[in-house]
């Protein structure tokens with residue numbers, strides 16, 4: 001078998017024996033990512049605020065659930081401590097907790113701004129901090145943050161400037177951490193999905209003209225399913241991407257090309 005063939009068929013995409021945390025793993029893209037990590041052999045913990053949804057998803061996909069609110073640093077630290085107490089190590093972390101806001105800036109209250117930025121960017125900060133504290137002493141770990149194509153484009157027709165800026169922050173924070181931790185064994189990358197069928201887009205998708213406009217602006221002619229995003233998470237989490245850090249993988253059906 002050639003080197004190239006063994007790279008595809010071999011164990012590079014496997015995560016057997018590894019422990020993964022998926023923040024925001026109870027639903028949507030995080031759930032699909034968690035399920036794919038389970039399939040790749042990892043022991044997976046999902047985390048989020050809703051106990052009922054978290055527990056149910058965990059049972060359905062063969063993961064464990066940890067309660068966690070990314071806007072509360074103590075809650076994030078506690079969840080990672082509980083994971084370490086039970087599993088002994090943290091190898092992979094996916095940070096996907098996020099919230100949206102479809103509002104024009106001139107109509108946005110301070111509390112709404114704070115909620116979006118503190119969840120989408122502040123949450124990634126608190127998660128990366130806690131996860132790195134678990135990974136750095138072992139000199140080993142992989143972090144995958146979920147940004148968005150909105151880090152690059154200005155979505156239209158809906159107004160979502162604060163969301164877009166919060167995702168651009170995630171993108172550049174990811175690159176910065178990749179450099180800060182490169183010589184200490186932690187790789188940090190992000191993924192940037194385009195429009196995806198999840199609860200986050202449910203209201204917009206229920207407006208036929210809006211969904212039609214999203215589809216029309218996408219060269220592939222449709223939006224994504226969460227499962228179509230999950231492969232990039234497994235790739236970035238696995239040894240297959242051992243020379244990749246500070247990179248963002250965009251999965252947008254070509255949206256940025258037109």
Ligand SMILES: NC(=O)c1ccc[n+]([C@@H]2O[C@H](COP(=O)([O-])OP(=O)(O)OC[C@H]3O[C@@H](n4cnc5c(N)ncnc54)[C@H](OP(=O)(O)O)[C@@H]3O)[C@@H](O)[C@H]2O)c1
Nearest residue numbers: 024027028029048049050069070097098148195196198200
């Ligand atoms: N759907 C899209 O079109 C799209 C496109 C690009 C990027 N994204 C990003 O993908 C990520 C996942 O979103 P999704 O589309 O899969 O929507 P989703 O199903 O609503 O998932 C969001 C997840 O974040 C968790 N979460 C929200 N606030 C939290 C908090 N304060 N603390 C802990 N967990 C919190 C939620 O769980 P709890 O409510 O139980 O806490 C939920 O599981 C987000 O970062 C989103 O911005 C989505």
